[in-house]
Amino acid sequence: MAAPNKGKTPAKKPAGGGGPAKKKGKPASSRYEISGNSIKRKNKSCPKCGAGTTLANHKDRRTCGKCGYMERN
Ligand SMILES: [Zn+2]
Numbered sequence: 001m002a003a004p005n006k007g008k009t010p011a012k013k014p015a016g017g018g019g020p021a022k023k024k025g026k027p028a029s030s031r032y033e034i035s036g037n038s039i040k041r042k043n044k045s046c047p048k049c050g051a052g053t054t055l056a057n058h059k060d061r062r063t064c065g066k067c068g069y070m071e072r073n
Contacts, residue, residue, distance in 0.1 A: 046067065
C-alpha cells in the first residue's frame with residue numbers, strides 16, 4: 001500500500017548567493033520588502049500573469065499592476 005502523497009510541496013526558495021538563476025536585464029535594485037527584521041527579496045510573481053510579472057509589495061498585501069491581482073500577506 002502506497003501512502004497517498006497529497007498536499008502541495010512547498011516551493012523551493014532560491015538560496016541567496018550563486019546559482020543558475022536566470023537574469024533578464026532589469027536590475028532588481030529596489031525590489032525588496034522589509035517586514036519586521038527580515039528582508040524579503042524577489043517579489044512573488046503573479047499567478048495570473050505568470051513568472052516575469054512580479055507583484056508589488058505593500059504593507060500587508062501584494063498586488064499586480066498588470067491584472068490587478070491582490071494577495072494578502
Ligand atoms: Zn497579474
